[in-house]
Amino acid sequence: MSRDRGSALSTTSYAILGLLSVRSWSTYELAQQMDRSLGRIWPRAKSKIYEEPKKLVRHGLARAERQLVGRRPRTVYAITPEGRQRLAAWLHEPGDGPQLECEQLLQVFFAEAGTRADTLATLHAAHTWAVERNQGNLAAAREYRAGQGPFPERAAQLLLVSRFLTDYYRLVSEWADWAAHIVADWPDDPSVAVVDADQFAETVRRAEWGRVERFL
CATH class of the missing domain: 1.10.287 (Helix Hairpins)
Structure with missing residues (x-):
């Protein structure tokens, strides 16, 4: 696993990677899930969430598949084996503490x-x-x-x-x-x-x- 690939990831990248480890999602579904669950502990703009899966694909940590829902195309993202390894490596080291913003x-x-x-x-x-x-x-x-x-x-x-x-x-x-x-x-x-x-x-x-x- 490339050190360069891992060093490019942000905490938001790992949040998306974690969601992909649970199941496959479209970007729309990821945005909804972030708002519904992770948004309470890691709030991020939807524009940022839409960009993260593409970055994970570029780093070989996720794969994208084009699907049709009726006549409407959508892209569904799934985690790769390398993505699971990278997620596990991130979990191995304790993260930073809370940053209070009120x-x-x-x-x-x-x-x-x-x-x-x-x-x-x-x-x-x-x-x-x-x-x-x-x-x-x-x-x-x-x-x-x-x-x-x-x-x-x-x-x-x-x-x-x-x-x-x-x-x-x-x-x-x-x-x-x-x-x-x-x-x-x-x-x-x-x-x-x-x-x-x-x-x-x-x-x-x-x-x-x-x-x-x-x-x-």
């Missing part, structure tokens, strides 16, 4: 430039986002628990991701509620708000949980 948290970070009402509205939006996102997560979890998920053979793997998303959405919701309780006592001008010493001490205490160690 506009609402950024707005809270600069809350002093606005008003207390602005910050409360942002926190309400964060809570609403978490509840709404979890609805889809809950529906999928119930579907798999009932044995009706689209890929029941992958339930063991999907459980791990579902638990992460469940706890993450709950974290955002509970944090937004806690923060709103704090901000409710602020003056209208957040720039003159005084920190709650007890809450600050509690935050430090909570941050002391972590240390790097082998857990298995």
Whole structure:
């Protein structure tokens, strides 16, 4: 397997390669599946998703087959043996950790430039986002628990991701509620708000949980 071929792949490439390891897909189906599942943990523009399978074909990691659906042509992509090897090699090395990107948290970070009402509205939006996102997560979890998920053979793997998303959405919701309780006592001008010493001490205490160690 060529080192040059492997070095050209991005994490999005591996995401598509992983989907192809599950089954064959058209680019339209890949875009739908990315939006429905992987989009919650690796969101990417549809234009990027449409380009990735072609790149995998160029690197010999996938193959393309032209098919007719009625009178409409479509291209279906399938993983190659070399693609499975490359996917396995990628899984062998731990990936990078999460990169948090949250506009609402950024707005809270600069809350002093606005008003207390602005910050409360942002926190309400964060809570609403978490509840709404979890609805889809809950529906999928119930579907798999009932044995009706689209890929029941992958339930063991999907459980791990579902638990992460469940706890993450709950974290955002509970944090937004806690923060709103704090901000409710602020003056209208957040720039003159005084920190709650007890809450600050509690935050430090909570941050002391972590240390790097082998857990298995």
